[in-house]
Amino acid sequence: MPDDPTGPFADLAIVNCTALLGVTADRTTFAPGTTLEITGGRLTRIDPNPAQAPRAREVIDAQGMVAMPGLINTHCHAAMTFLRGAAEDVAVARWFNDYIWPMEVNVGERDVYLGTLVAIAEMIECGVTTFADHYFFMDQAAQAVADTGIRANLGSAFFSSQGPVGLAESVAFAERWQGKVDGRITTSIAPHAPYTVTDDDLRGAADAARRLGVKVHLHASEDLAQAKASVSSRGLTPIQVLHETGVLDAGTIIAHGNGIFDSDIPLLAATRDRVGVTHGPKGYFKFALGPLTPIASLRAAGVPVGYCTDGAASNNTLDILESMRITALSQKQVRDDATWFKSAMALEMAGPESAAVLGMRGQIGELTVGAKADVILVDVDGFHCQPLHDLAAALVYSIQPTDVRTTIVDGRVLMRDRQLLTINREALLDEFRQRAREITDRTHGRSIQDYTN
Amino acid sequence: MPDDPTGPFADLAIVNCTALLGVTADRTTFAPGTTLEITGGRLTRIDPNPAQAPRAREVIDAQGMVAMPGLINTHCHAAMTFLRGAAEDVAVARWFNDYIWPMEVNVGERDVYLGTLVAIAEMIECGVTTFADHYFFMDQAAQAVADTGIRANLGSAFFSSQGPVGLAESVAFAERWQGKVDGRITTSIAPHAPYTVTDDDLRGAADAARRLGVKVHLHASEDLAQAKASVSSRGLTPIQVLHETGVLDAGTIIAHGNGIFDSDIPLLAATRDRVGVTHGPKGYFKFALGPLTPIASLRAAGVPVGYCTDGAASNNTLDILESMRITALSQKQVRDDATWFKSAMALEMAGPESAAVLGMRGQIGELTVGAKADVILVDVDGFHCQPLHDLAAALVYSIQPTDVRTTIVDGRVLMRDRQLLTINREALLDEFRQRAREITDRTHGRSIQDYTN
Numbered sequence: 001m002p003d004d005p006t007g008p009f010a011d012l013a014i015v016n017c018t019a020l021l022g023v024t025a026d027r028t029t030f031a032p033g034t035t036l037e038i039t040g041g042r043l044t045r046i047d048p049n050p051a052q053a054p055r056a057r058e059v060i061d062a063q064g065m066v067a068m069p070g071l072i073n074t075h076c077h078a079a080m081t082f083l084r085g086a087a088e089d090v091a092v093a094r095w096f097n098d099y100i101w102p103m104e105v106n107v108g109e110r111d112v113y114l115g116t117l118v119a120i121a122e123m124i125e126c127g128v129t130t131f132a133d134h135y136f137f138m139d140q141a142a143q144a145v146a147d148t149g150i151r152a153n154l155g156s157a158f159f160s161s162q163g164p165v166g167l168a169e170s171v172a173f174a175e176r177w178q179g180k181v182d183g184r185i186t187t188s189i190a191p192h193a194p195y196t197v198t199d200d201d202l203r204g205a206a207d208a209a210r211r212l213g214v215k216v217h218l219h220a221s222e223d224l225a226q227a228k229a230s231v232s233s234r235g236l237t238p239i240q241v242l243h244e245t246g247v248l249d250a251g252t253i254i255a256h257g258n259g260i261f262d263s264d265i266p267l268l269a270a271t272r273d274r275v276g277v278t279h280g281p282k283g284y285f286k287f288a289l290g291p292l293t294p295i296a297s298l299r300a301a302g303v304p305v306g307y308c309t310d311g312a313a314s315n316n317t318l319d320i321l322e323s324m325r326i327t328a329l330s331q332k333q334v335r336d337d338a339t340w341f342k343s344a345m346a347l348e349m350a351g352p353e354s355a356a357v358l359g360m361r362g363q364i365g366e367l368t369v370g371a372k373a374d375v376i377l378v379d380v381d382g383f384h385c386q387p388l389h390d391l392a393a394a395l396v397y398s399i400q401p402t403d404v405r406t407t408i409v410d411g412r413v414l415m416r417d418r419q420l421l422t423i424n425r426e427a428l429l430d431e432f433r434q435r436a437r438e439i440t441d442r443t444h445g446r447s448i449q450d451y452t453n
Numbered sequence: 454m455p456d457d458p459t460g461p462f463a464d465l466a467i468v469n470c471t472a473l474l475g476v477t478a479d480r481t482t483f484a485p486g487t488t489l490e491i492t493g494g495r496l497t498r499i500d501p502n503p504a505q506a507p508r509a510r511e512v513i514d515a516q517g518m519v520a521m522p523g524l525i526n527t528h529c530h531a532a533m534t535f536l537r538g539a540a541e542d543v544a545v546a547r548w549f550n551d552y553i554w555p556m557e558v559n560v561g562e563r564d565v566y567l568g569t570l571v572a573i574a575e576m577i578e579c580g581v582t583t584f585a586d587h588y589f590f591m592d593q594a595a596q597a598v599a600d601t602g603i604r605a606n607l608g609s610a611f612f613s614s615q616g617p618v619g620l621a622e623s624v625a626f627a628e629r630w631q632g633k634v635d636g637r638i639t640t641s642i643a644p645h646a647p648y649t650v651t652d653d654d655l656r657g658a659a660d661a662a663r664r665l666g667v668k669v670h671l672h673a674s675e676d677l678a679q680a681k682a683s684v685s686s687r688g689l690t691p692i693q694v695l696h697e698t699g700v701l702d703a704g705t706i707i708a709h710g711n712g713i714f715d716s717d718i719p720l721l722a723a724t725r726d727r728v729g730v731t732h733g734p735k736g737y738f739k740f741a742l743g744p745l746t747p748i749a750s751l752r753a754a755g756v757p758v759g760y761c762t763d764g765a766a767s768n769n770t771l772d773i774l775e776s777m778r779i780t781a782l783s784q785k786q787v788r789d790d791a792t793w794f795k796s797a798m799a800l801e802m803a804g805p806e807s808a809a810v811l812g813m814r815g816q817i818g819e820l821t822v823g824a825k826a827d828v829i830l831v832d833v834d835g836f837h838c839q840p841l842h843d844l845a846a847a848l849v850y851s852i853q854p855t856d857v858r859t860t861i862v863d864g865r866v867l868m869r870d871r872q873l874l875t876i877n878r879e880a881l882l883d884e885f886r887q888r889a890r891e892i893t894d895r896t897h898g899r900s901i902q903d904y905t906n
């Protein structure tokens with residue numbers, strides 16, 4: 001097809017872009033003047049030396065732009081946009097017990113739809129094309145994904161305090177939505193955490209995940225204090241609990257891993273083809289949760305680590321570029337080595353490594369023929385990026401969210417030159433702001449759960 | 454004048470803004486629906502409850518915007534925009550000796566003009582209205598400040614390896630430009646650092662600073678290794694050297710202070726009315742220069758600490774909002790306390806504290822009648838800021854550089870709704886990019902200095 005002038009038309013062609021065609025921990029490959037063709041939601045042609053104009057129904061001229069794989073947010077609670085800024089400058093236990101869990105008593109189905117829409121709008125605006133979500137009323141989140149055109153891995157969260165219905169509904173949700181909306185939705189089984197879910201329910205989650213061919217997505221070893229509390233109360237680290245209950249074996253998305261011990265690494269390494277860790281440093285800094293996730297040890301063991309934002313209630317933003325930047329900066333400090341965590345490694349984590357955390361390596365997070373057509377166009381022509389001595393460094397350390405000009409998911413343009421095409425901004429924000437005022441009411445004195453580790 | 458319908462016209466009025474009218478470490482005061490009036494380069498009226506339309510030659514409707522004091526970059530090397538991305542992922546000594554100082558051999562007068570223009574463009578675009586610059590060929594930097602309308606404190610940097618001419622030129626420059634271009638330029642005497650400048654030259658700098666009524670602006674105690682090297686080689690910490698040579702007594706802008714010891718604090722406290730520390734954490738993380746500046750101890754001792762970006766060669770951006778955010782995040786971690794460094798404190802450091810570092814408290818960094826009319830308008834209506842449960846937190850943790858829509862210095866609009874009004878972007882970038890390629894040439898084998906601490 002590439003060079004056949006009588007061949008079929010592509011759905012969409014992007015011409016004149018500088019394409020990020022490959023990335024490893026040490027090296028990025030950028031190809032200027034590249035043409036990308038997209039058909040049926042997939043990249044069908046990548047030509048760094050196009051001899052002729054593309055044959056496509058729509059052509060985007062990306063002169064001066066970098067084409068990158070769409071960004072991946074490997075762990076968030078999308079609808080928590082409602083609680084952005086509602087619990088600032090407090091430690092974790094108080095954040096949960098005094099603010100978030102009492103406020104979440106007020107969150108209803110419609111709220112999850114609205115809050116997820118706002119999250120999706122923010123994510124499309126900063127180049128996120130896939131997100132993994134872990135929350136409640138997830139049929140509403142799925143509807144928001146269906147309506148907006150983004151890609152997501154969705155898990156219906158549960159506590160064992162809900163009784164057997166929690167796990168059952170999480171499994172039913174995963175079964176109901178797996179592969180739906182043109183394959184843009186995949187699912188996970190989503191126990192909240194080992195400290196709020198019983199071992200029996202973790203075993204049930206693992207069994208269901210294996211049966212459905214999906215992952216278990218949960219919080220575990222979020223910080224050192226939590227991990228030590230587990231050791232002290234039951235003689236096992238949270239990672240050991242995941243091992244013993246079969247969760248690691250089933251395949252797992254682990255948020256957040258700041259409390260992973262060296263002794264946990266072999267267990268994770270043994271399941272590295274199906275277990276990944278998701279890293280969102282902004283929230284860890286805000287909560288003063290040192291030390292940070294041992295990314296060097298995890299990478300050395302072949303365990304994929306991806307970026308996340310967590311929810312906006314802790315992270316304030318859903319900006320994966322910011323997660324990448326803070327990770328790169330802080331990991332140099334953690335290792336006491338300015339030469340480690342090169343820009344290439346930061347971009348590798350944003351692309352194929354984040355894809356691997358979701359079990360989607362080869363499908364998203366890279367620009368290769370046959371991969372999903374999730375592409376963003378980034379303007380690197382701003383004063384803050386010039387001159388371009390090092391394009392990879394510009395992407396990691398200089399670009400701003402608004403430099404993402406165009407966001408494409410599954411071959412469909414969801415944002416064109418900063419204009420959202422699938423979301424009605426004003427109508428959404430009007431209803432969202434009204435509900436945000438009501439959701440923060442805590443006079444009812446109730447809470448959805450108690451945080452004690 | 455405020456309520457006199459026959460009173461004189463203001464030069465400019467900003468109406469319907471939510472104005473940040475006060476900030477302390479614990480509390481911000483925002484006033485919605487405020488009118489600001491500007492005449493003769495100063496704020497002449499601030500009315501949170503305007504009873505009538507303003508009388509002004511020009512009116513800006515700032516509905517939905519926050520009006521804040523213009524941001525202050527308390528230490529940078531503006532013209533180093535030329536070297537953005539030219540020395541990535543290397544430790545400090547190699548960064549200087551193998552990259553920056555050999556490349557700076559190529560930097561000429563015209564380059565400093567161009568590089569400073571690019572820096573000013575980037576800073577106006579992210580809301581910086583005053584910057585402190587420490588570099589070479591500073592007449593060119595002063596010209597760029599004159600041409601663009603921004604405010605700056607400029608110091609002509611020198612090494613003692615230049616001989617007596619270094620100090621002499623630094624003093625002559627300070628004398629020549631102090632108070633020039635409608636008072637928008639103030640100056641400093643700018644020895645490079647105690648490890649590259651002799652005690653005699655430091656004494657000479659202090660004497661000249663006292664005589665001219667300006668500060669000494671220099672690098673000192675940049676990191677712990679450097680501070681320890683000073684103790685080991687001469688039995689004095691860098692701060693003690695500044696004390697013994699009279700530099701602290703004269704008044705000092707200290708970059709960067711990551712190597713300040715507890716024992717240094719009393720010396721700084723004794724001169725806290727004229728000594729300040731400038732903090733740019735992004736570069737410290739990139740260079741893995743732990744531990745971070747002891748901001749808590751400095752603040753407790755009453756020593757002002759402001760934000761900086763350092764040069765784009767180490768920091769990649771000149772974005773003070775980013776410096777503020779990373780400072781807030783990392784200081785919580787440094788103190789192991791999520792409740793410390795509230796958003797109010799972050800904003801206090803951005804405003805009056807950064808002003809104090811430059812010796813300009815009361816003139817810039819606050820919206821008060823009589824202060825310089827340096828004002829920015831920030832759009833907090835984006836998805837990434839909504840809902841606005843906590844406006845201070847939105848300014849610290851959510852806004853993006855492009856949310857700064859309008860930048861006003863000395864009552865003059867330098868950027869209106871993201872359009873730069875005093876800089877010709879395309880012509881500037883064309884020449885700048887061409888020179889950037891030539892400046893990175895290191896085949897000459899020379900260097901401007903040797904870095905050994």
